[in-house]
Amino acid sequence: MSEVRRDIVTDTWVIIDTENDVVPQGVPDQPGKQTDCPFCEGNEQRTPNEIFAIRESSSANQPGWKVRVIPNIYPILQVEGNLLKTGVGVYDMVSGIGANEVIVESPRHTPHFFELSDEQVRLVLQAYRIRIEDLHKDNRLRYILIFKNHGSAAGGSLIDHPHTDLIALPATPVRVKQKLSGAREYFSYKERCLFCDIIQQEVDMGDRLVFQSDHFAVITPFASRFPFELLVIPRKHQFSYTLIDPDQIDDLARVLKRVFHVMYLTLNDPPYNLVLNDSPNLLPKHNYWTTINDDFHWHIEIIPRMDRRTGFELGTGFYINRFAPERAASVLREHL
Amino acid sequence: MSEVRRDIVTDTWVIIDTENDVVPQGVPDQPGKQTDCPFCEGNEQRTPNEIFAIRESSSANQPGWKVRVIPNIYPILQVEGNLLKTGVGVYDMVSGIGANEVIVESPRHTPHFFELSDEQVRLVLQAYRIRIEDLHKDNRLRYILIFKNHGSAAGGSLIDHPHTDLIALPATPVRVKQKLSGAREYFSYKERCLFCDIIQQEVDMGDRLVFQSDHFAVITPFASRFPFELLVIPRKHQFSYTLIDPDQIDDLARVLKRVFHVMYLTLNDPPYNLVLNDSPNLLPKHNYWTTINDDFHWHIEIIPRMDRRTGFELGTGFYINRFAPERAASVLREHL
Numbered sequence: 001m002s003e004v005r006r007d008i009v010t011d012t013w014v015i016i017d018t019e020n021d022v023v024p025q026g027v028p029d030q031p032g033k034q035t036d037c038p039f040c041e042g043n044e045q046r047t048p049n050e051i052f053a054i055r056e057s058s059s060a061n062q063p064g065w066k067v068r069v070i071p072n073i074y075p076i077l078q079v080e081g082n083l084l085k086t087g088v089g090v091y092d093m094v095s096g097i098g099a100n101e102v103i104v105e106s107p108r109h110t111p112h113f114f115e116l117s118d119e120q121v122r123l124v125l126q127a128y129r130i131r132i133e134d135l136h137k138d139n140r141l142r143y144i145l146i147f148k149n150h151g152s153a154a155g156g157s158l159i160d161h162p163h164t165d166l167i168a169l170p171a172t173p174v175r176v177k178q179k180l181s182g183a184r185e186y187f188s189y190k191e192r193c194l195f196c197d198i199i200q201q202e203v204d205m206g207d208r209l210v211f212q213s214d215h216f217a218v219i220t221p222f223a224s225r226f227p228f229e230l231l232v233i234p235r236k237h238q239f240s241y242t243l244i245d246p247d248q249i250d251d252l253a254r255v256l257k258r259v260f261h262v263m264y265l266t267l268n269d270p271p272y273n274l275v276l277n278d279s280p281n282l283l284p285k286h287n288y289w290t291t292i293n294d295d296f297h298w299h300i301e302i303i304p305r306m307d308r309r310t311g312f313e314l315g316t317g318f319y320i321n322r323f324a325p326e327r328a329a330s331v332l333r334e335h336l
Numbered sequence: 337m338s339e340v341r342r343d344i345v346t347d348t349w350v351i352i353d354t355e356n357d358v359v360p361q362g363v364p365d366q367p368g369k370q371t372d373c374p375f376c377e378g379n380e381q382r383t384p385n386e387i388f389a390i391r392e393s394s395s396a397n398q399p400g401w402k403v404r405v406i407p408n409i410y411p412i413l414q415v416e417g418n419l420l421k422t423g424v425g426v427y428d429m430v431s432g433i434g435a436n437e438v439i440v441e442s443p444r445h446t447p448h449f450f451e452l453s454d455e456q457v458r459l460v461l462q463a464y465r466i467r468i469e470d471l472h473k474d475n476r477l478r479y480i481l482i483f484k485n486h487g488s489a490a491g492g493s494l495i496d497h498p499h500t501d502l503i504a505l506p507a508t509p510v511r512v513k514q515k516l517s518g519a520r521e522y523f524s525y526k527e528r529c530l531f532c533d534i535i536q537q538e539v540d541m542g543d544r545l546v547f548q549s550d551h552f553a554v555i556t557p558f559a560s561r562f563p564f565e566l567l568v569i570p571r572k573h574q575f576s577y578t579l580i581d582p583d584q585i586d587d588l589a590r591v592l593k594r595v596f597h598v599m600y601l602t603l604n605d606p607p608y609n610l611v612l613n614d615s616p617n618l619l620p621k622h623n624y625w626t627t628i629n630d631d632f633h634w635h636i637e638i639i640p641r642m643d644r645r646t647g648f649e650l651g652t653g654f655y656i657n658r659f660a661p662e663r664a665a666s667v668l669r670e671h672l
Contacts, residue, residue, distance in 0.1 A: 013507045077337075090534060098340075145654075147648055155648075167648060174348050275651030308488070312501070315511065
């Protein structure tokens with residue numbers, strides 16, 4: 001009937017229905033009728049000035065770019081100002097300092113990530129690294145989050161031009177803290193990286209392994225919170241995305257295109273979120289480098305959003321997943 | 337522009353937009369055309385046999401009841417069996433033991449909770465207490481969760497007959513653990529209940545207080561994760577819902593009806609979740625009674641679901657709330 005599984009990294013429990021074999025299907029949004037897109041090449045004047053771009057010879061805010069990074073036009077955090085920490089009675093707050101950026105993934109209006117060329121995806125992955133490195137220099141910031149929302153059910157915006165969101169935060173998010181402390185506890189007990197051990201076990205067992213490439217493993221996690229949740233993780237130990245090398249970037253571009261294409265085919269273009277789980281901003285004064293180097297291991301979570309979260313999940317942080325990850329991996333392998 | 341606020345209980349951070357004053361509105365589901373409802377009086381044979389009912393003289397599974405508790409027809413956990421804990425390499429799991437119940441709130445098909453009579457809501461609240469007490473006797477279970485999903489965007493079922501869900505779990509959920517440990521840390525430092533201090537502060541400050549009754553306070557939390565999130569909390573210290581007395585039940589029935597009516601009027605019948613946050617199942621052998629008695633304080637969370645969670649929230653446990661709780665309290669007070 002069901003199993004109750006614990007996610008060893010975050011101490012989250014998931015009830016997994018191990019019998020259901022009806023593959024859930026996305027309900028795609030109506031195809032974009034947007035003919036007048038501010039992210040398309042030629043419309044640079046309709047966005048705020050670019051923060052960064054990969055381009056050959058043209059000048060800033062002009063056509064000729066490959067990947068373009070701009071401020072979010074509706075920022076929820078502002079870049080300027082001092083980071084003030086205040087108490088309000090028993091409560092704590094900090095000022096709304098941070099960064100809100102949009103990484104436009106292509107000059108052309110291509111609705112699906114997997115339709116971009118390998119070269120184009122490589123440039124996008126390089127832009128991720130460059131933006132994270134740049135924002136790491138700002139010591140008001142604690143965490144740089146890179147994520148994608150595809151489809152309205154996943155919180156995607158009205159603009160279906162391919163893009164990635166970036167938010168830089170002045171406090172470390174609770175889920176990141178859970179992951180760091182789960183990994184740290186395991187390391188202090190075993191003196192081995194938890195994620196390296198997970199990769200080893202998944203490759204050995206094979207039933208939750210979707211595929212491996214030269215540098216990455218694609219896995220449906222043991223305690224998947226969502227049907228067809230995926231983990232894309234570098235096979236070698238690497239604590240921060242900023243350490244990714246050119247060979248890994250080449251490989252990751254192909255891996256992500258393959259993953260999104262097989263999801264599209266198997267699940268009928270599902271809404272999804274992609275989240276890059278990186279180390280937090282390093283604080284040299286706390287000597288964090290050495291600790292994190294040993295006990296964290298960056299990875300990408302891909303979460304199809306084909307069902308709704310109820311009061312149960314909101315109230316508990318406990319999840320119900322009605323499609324077992326072993327079955328999900330098997331379905332995906334058939335369509336590779 | 338915005339403030340980044342910390343929820344002192346769970347260590348969750350929320351970015352609050354302090355300027356937006358556009359009140360979000362629900363998009364109600366189409367009114368129920370269900371003429372043939374298994375929860376209506378007279379259709380008792382179409383559900384599994386009742387576990388419990390409040391009825392005067394009629395016999396079980398016959399018409400004449402006021403509140404009826406039945407097993408969920410699609411249980412995700414099963415009641416029978418031993419609780420087995422297993423390791424799978426680095427992972428942990430327990431067998432899918434637990435309870436899945438539905439508390440049918442009225443013999444009649446009334447779409448809105450606030451349309452029930454005061455007396456009917458009192459009986460529903462009594463049924464909550466009776467079911468929790470009964471399930472506490474089962475030492476395989478760790479946590480009894482009572483919740484309501486109203487509207488499809490909140491994960492509500494197709495059956496719009498008023499009902500509450502109950503799930504009894506074999507492991508303590510991570511959000512409950514966060515709340516317990518947040519409250520315990522505060523207590524060990526201050527020797528006072530964190531929730532009692534929050535009530536005191538909110539009543540003194542007043543800007544997030546929606547209203548007070550004889551026994552309850554209704555508050556928009558300082559670090560509300562969702563626009564118009566509400567906290568309904570007993571004014572006197574009480575660590576478990578099972579200790580609620582008849583006067584409090586009378587009062588809570590009126591308070592909840594008032595809250596749902598004002599939400600209906602102000603937010604256009606929004607989808608919402610209600611979650612009863614109670615103490616976990618007590619384990620006498622661990623001497624939990626005394627600890628919990630001091631440092632937890634039961635409460636009800638009500639969460640309107642007018643926006644979608646994106647990869648940002650899923651990846652971080654950090655939230656963005658585009659309507660400040662002080663404004664929400666003020667809007668609700670105007671409509672009381």
